[in-house]
Amino acid sequence: MQSKRLPSNGHLECTSAHGVPDNIFNIVLLGLTGTGKSASANTILAVGNTRRGSRQLFRSEPSSMPVTTQCEFRIMEKPFGVLVRLVDTPDFFHDQLENSKAQVEECKKYCQPGHCVVLLVIQLGRFTDAEEGILEKLEDKLGWKIRESTIVLLTHGEGLKKRSLLRFIHESAPLKNIVELCGFRYHLFNNSLKDTKQVINLIKKIPNYNKMFPKLTKNY
Structure with missing residues (x-):
């Protein structure tokens, strides 16, 4: 399938998979409400886009209610050197999320073994009871051991x-267990x-990554 030509800012806003190559690599952000999934997605999108005042592509704001209510994705090329799909997801466990089952099924389209990396987003210093066992709960919903393709992304x-x-990780037994x-595999983001x-x-x-993104390896 022929890919679309990306605009000069290096990413393309999409609401469906039409026109996207079947073998595209997916970066899927998972986690609970308020952990910083959308903010982290925007931080990733900002790389390669040096234009000032560019609009925020994923809605992100502090809230105890779900701000992201459905799976959304953007197609990126910079800095990877190839097309990559960045997927933001809702909190599948929030009791105010409508059509949770449908959103899980949508996520499964992008979250497949060998075709994705999962970023399990957890806010630094705010590990809640709901996050204990979250990895196993997500694996149960998605139907495979995502831990094999997961990086724990700590925000704030x-x-x-x-x-x-x-x-810090070793001081929190539940967090250490997930890692x-x-x-x-873990990483720290400052989304500010x-x-x-x-x-x-x-x-x-x-x-x-070096085999999937040879241009990135060369440039960085």
Whole structure:
């Protein structure tokens, strides 16, 4: 299937998979309401888009209610060098989310073994009871062991200050357990900074990234 030509800002807003290559690699953000999924997606989108005042492509605002109510995606090319689909998802476990089952089925289209990396988004310092066992709950909904393709993405990195991130993880047994189940793949984001380096370092934690994104490897 022939891909669309991307605009100069390096990403394309999409509401359906029409016109997107079947073998496109997916970056899927999962997690509870308020953890920073949409803000993290916007941080990733900002890389390669240097135009000032560009509009925010994923709606993101502080709220105890779901702001993202359906799966949404954007197609990116920068900085990967190939087309990549970035998928933002709702909180599948929120009791105010309508059509939760339908949204899980939609997510399954993008979240398939060998064709994606999952970013399990957790807010630093706000690990809730609802997040205990969240990895297993997501695996049950999606039907496969996503832990094999998951990076734990901790947000609000500015709150860490000068503390060691690894020590912080070890001080929280439930968080440490999730990180261990995901093969100790984890990363820290400060979404108040539109910093290219933190995004590139995240991408480099994707298994076999150098084979999938050779242009990125060459440029960074």
